[in-house]
Each structure stands twice: as C-alpha cells, then as structure tokens.
Amino acid sequence: MKKEIFHDKDVFNEEYKVMNRSLKIYVYPHKKNDPFANILLSIDDEPSGNYASESFFKKSLFKSHFITTDPKEADLFYLPFSITNMRNDKRVGVGGIQDFVKEYIVQISEKYPYWNRSGGADHFYVACHSIGRSAMEKAIHVKLNAIQVVCSSSYFLSGYLPHKDASIPQIWPRKGPSLTNAPSRRKKLAFFTGTMNSRVRENLVETWSNDSEITVHRGCFDINTARIGVALYYGCVPVILSDHYDLPYADILNWESFSVIVSSLDIPKLKQILQAIEYHHYVKLQNNVMQVRKHFQ
Template sequence: DPDLADLFFVPAYHGVQYNDFLEVKTHEPDVEKRFPYLARHRGMDHFFVVSANLPSWETLHPLRHVMQLTVESYQVNDNVPRWYSPWKDVMIPGYIDRWRIKSMRSYNKPTSERGFLLVFHGNHPGTHKLYVTHKAKVRTAILDAFTGIPDCSVGAHVPDFFDRMGRSHFCLVPRGSSAWTIHLYESFFFGCVPVILSDFLEVPFQRAVDWPALSIKWPEDRVGPELLEHLRAIPLERIAEMKRRLEEAACYFDFHRGWGVRKPEDPVGWMSWSPDAVALGEDCDYLSHGDASSADSCRGSCDKDPHGCNLVNFLQPGSPQSPSGEDEKVASCVLRLCRDPAQPALTGGAAGWQVWSKVSDEALGCSPYAAIFEELEARRLHRPVSHGPLWN
C-alpha cells in the first residue's frame, strides 16, 4: 500500500531519460496529479539510483529534496556544477564483477611479502584526452613525483597490474574525470591500503566503515616528496593493521553479497538458500559426506565435522534423482568448507537439493545492501515530519 510506504524507489535513468522523465514530466503543470506521492512530502521520501553522471537540472524545485544513490559526489561537465548533498544523498561504491573480485583476491599478498611501497597504473592526461578535459592534473603529478623510484610503480596500464597491486603496501587513488574512481574499491580486494587523492570525494558507508582506520586521504596539491616521506614513515605494524581492517570491510563493497535473507523458520546459526541448487566450485571445498537421514542430521554432521564445515548440500530421502538416467530414490548430505558461507556460488538445476550454510547475523549484515538501507533509514528517521503540504 503506497499510502503506508516510508520510501519510494524510482528505477535508474540515464542520459536523455533524465530529461524525458525526471526533468520534463516533473515540471509539468499537473505534476501533483501525475505524481501524488512525490508531491506529498516534496520528494523527501523518494530515492533513485544515479549510476553515472550527476544530474545538472537548472530548475530543481520538484526534485531538489529527493535522495540520490550515487557513485558521484562531485562533477563538473561543461562548467555546470552537478548537485549532490551529503546530508540527504547516499554514496554507493562502484560495481566490480564477481570473477574480478576473486582474481584480485588471489593476488593479495601478506604484508611481509609486499615489495612495492606504492602503485598507480591507469589513464592520465598523457594517455587519454578525457583527463585533459576534466583537468585530472593529480595523475600527472603522481607520474612526475614517483617515476623512477625503485619501490614505486606508476604509469599507464600494464599487463601485470593485478600482480603489482597485490604486492604493494599502498595504492594511490587519484580523482579521474570526476571525483570517484573504481581504483578505490579494488584496493579492498587487493589488500592494498588506499591513499585517496581526490579532494571532493565523499566515501560511502561512513556509518559502517571506519575509513581513517583503513585508508589515507591526502590533498591533491601536495602530491610529491612530502607524501612519499609520510608513507615511508608509517611502521610496518600499522600498515598490517590497516590492511587487516581493509579486508574486514571488503564485504561492504561486494555487490554479490547480501542477497540471502534468513527465514524465521531457519535453525539458529543456519541459513537456507535457493531450492533446487547446490554449492560447488573452488569457493566451497568438498570435505566428506554426512548423515543424510534428514536436514537436521545433515547439519548436525557439519557441526561435528573437525575440518570446519560451514555449508551442506542436502538431498532429502525420497527425492527423485536419476544420475544414471533411471528414476531412483536417493538421499545425500555433502559437507563443504566455503571461503565465505554468506556468499556461496550456487549452481541451479539441481532438482530436490537444498543448500544450508552457517552464517552469523554480523556476516549477513556486512554487505552494500545492508549499508544502503542503514543510510536510507537514518535519513527517513531524521526527515522533518512537517515537510510538505500535509503531515500524517
């Protein structure tokens, strides 16, 4: 019932769709009839996703109070400032593919095995005109300051980029064509402490993530010997602690987490996943088979397993399964050890199978979706109740 809704989600729009829908239609004379719930609180209970390029509407009256979920905190195109407010809008991280996250983690070396002090490899004004247009001078400053220093690896794209990131203590994260760059979120999976060189960047999820404990923010106009001296002065023990905190917070920047919901009937400490699926692959190592007489017995076998079982694939007795092409009644309990039981990779099409994993509430809450809803809830709670033509 929309009359009882606390928030309204408007799907993402891009390019001319902003003008065709959000700009034009919300400025038409009958806007309050066309969008009665938008008018109810003048948009304060509406939010929409801006995946790229902040809007630059000149007339903001119907929409100036809506909440944006955006990767952009500051952007200037064609000398038109784009609007963003940290008081109401919600910063979200950029998306990284699951296969890419897995690959980045495979290159993540322990602190004691990292030979580079700092790394930056990417586009800059010398390789791409976009960075000239948007005056990303800090990227040129990085090359000027650190090129040729033995334990500093900087420059354009290189084929062994993942290897260098995984072997560096610090990853430089300069602004690009706008304030944000995907390099920031990649650093969480490389275990490479980010050094943010973007003065207007607002980092996401500040309620959930202790950013000063796992990153460094440094002024763009002071990139040079002073920054190098500062990084060299940080003790290895502190770098290792920052790396540990960085990796603990990585779950907030992985959009493949948080899609599971614990059901009220799930046993304490356990969570059921999609039916007719199994967890396979390198993320969930096979341990052994357990008691398949019931789901409870199967989970009990996992609890007793000495090798750290945290997930079971269970096929209940009496389930039709015909691996040999003939119908037969089978039961099976497969015990597995998953790298992250809150994020198992599931394979569908497994008729009759169930997947159960041992997941804490804390692990379930460590996801970008949980952090986004926490931010939205905070804004809802602090919304003026009297804002708009009526209150209820």
C-alpha cells in the same frame, strides 16, 4: 569484525535492526511491456561492468522485504530509472538523459500525489555513471530535493549535498574468491592507474611516474572509478587522494582504520608519508582491509 572498523558497532547494529524491521520503500510501478522497461525495471542477467553497483542495488531492492505495494506505508519512494541504461539506449543516449528524467518526473507527479506533497524530499534514485552528475539539470527539484545515491560523490561538484545525499561504492564484479598477498610479499609501495582527467592526477603522475617504488599507469580505462573496490579486492590499503570525496559508508565505517587519506596538496610528500607508516601499523591497516572488503563486493 573488529570494533575499530566501525565508528560505533553497537549503535550501528541497533539502528540496522530498527531499519530492517520497519523501513518500507514504494517503487513506482512499470510493466515488462513498457517501451522503456530496460531502463525502469530490474535486469534478469547478473550485473557486470564498471557500473554494476546501480544494477545490483535495484536487483537486491526488488527482491527485498523493504518493498511495499501500499504507498501509504512507504517511508521512501524509489525512482527506478537507470542512468547507465539510458546512456546505452539509442533512443535516449547521452544527449537525451536530461529530457528523459524531466519527462519522467512530470509523468509521476501528474499520475501520483506523492512527489508533489513533499517536493521529492522523500524520493531517491541511484546512479553510478559519472554522467549522472548532469542528468538532473532539467529536473532541478530532483537535484535539490531528492536523495541522490551515487558513486560520483564529490561535494566539490555542484549538485551533491553530503547532508542530503548518499555515497555508495562503485564495484567491478569479479568471480571467485578475493585475492591477496601477505604484507611481506608486497614489493611496490604504491600503484595507480587512470586517465589524466583532473589536476590531482596530473600532479600525481608528474611527481611520481619515474619512481621505481610507485607504479603509475596512464591512460588506462580498465579500473576506472572503481579503484577503491579494486584495491580492497586485492587486499591493498587504499590511499585516498581527494579533498572533496564523500567516502562510502563514512558515517558507519572508520576509514582511517583501513586506508590512508592524504590531502592533494601533499602529493609531493606522498612517498615520505607512506614510508613513514610503521610496519606494525601497516599490517593492522591491511588486516582491517581483509575484514572490511566484504562490504565492497
């Protein structure tokens, strides 16, 4: 991979070697006959859908050499509950997620000493559903102390702390090789699809929905919040319109080498900004997209 895609490839490689050699994670154990095994254990099926990143993480972690059954060896403790599976479980549902998390923390803190000795600071959970932002409201120490590894990584919203928490990409799994067109065959300046659930999106649509060079689809749920992964899958250069988004792997990857980051205040000038990108620079961005997208699949 081209060095400029990383902030510092040599530093990353060295730190990765250390992590790969020494990191140990303890997962709170649960049995297959647990009433909520579907929420607490890894699924057997291949992860799919818009929140697959959550399942992929758990599935990969459970098979990895990072797992230890000896909590004395552990650097981190994994809270294995799935926000998505809670939401889809009729016994819990959207309205019961906060109580489920609260009760789970009570149970592990009474049964094990590890949560209490750190206040949860060496614990982490993973969530890709946006409802995860409010899932910890009744377990405030999880929200304040534990490491939140989430796809909804906006520090404009309460609860996400960039210096403590981590952002992961939201991936929609697709079969077959990644698709792409050569830059010379791409005829649209920009493409957007999504629901009008924020002022930024409303402003984007109001400003550019009638422009023939910018394709805007409103009210579409098919891509949802996995847009960056989708853009990279199709070999598009992502245009990031968010002033408060903690980009995935931002401490490792140089996003400016394969994306265009635009302030929401500059939406009226979006077309001008994109058209001002010289062709050779666009080709370089797109080539970097082709190199980096394997990390988002």
